[in-house]
Amino acid sequence: MFSSIGIPGLIIILVLALILFGPAKLPQLGKAVGDTLREFKKSTKEVVDEVTEPFESEEKKETKN
Template identity: 70%
Template sequence: MGFTNIGIPGLIIILVVTLIIFGPKKLPEIGAAFGQTLSEFKKSASHLMSDNDESTNSKKTVDAPEEEKKDLPS
């Protein structure tokens, strides 16, 4: 059993327990903070992936002239 099998009743129980622990005034703040954290994580992950793609492409373009220099006579 994993987290994928929680279902609607499980989510309702989690929400009720969270509401009891943190209270109705604090719950929107926690939700907003969680949303911002998730948004920053997604942004960082996509930025990291784009940096990785750029570095892979730049290595290929930087390495090509060096190989051509090896073939030229001195």
């Protein structure tokens, strides 16, 4: 995901974040971003599980016969 940005790009983003939000707000911002990403991953996993569950149960039925 970050391979196309590179180290210099990440440093520029960090400096801009420091300028925009200040050092006091960065931990709160990082926590909010982390929580958001965690919730997004959880939601996408639930959707994938809901979609693939019927197919997995069909495969189990076929292997029993």
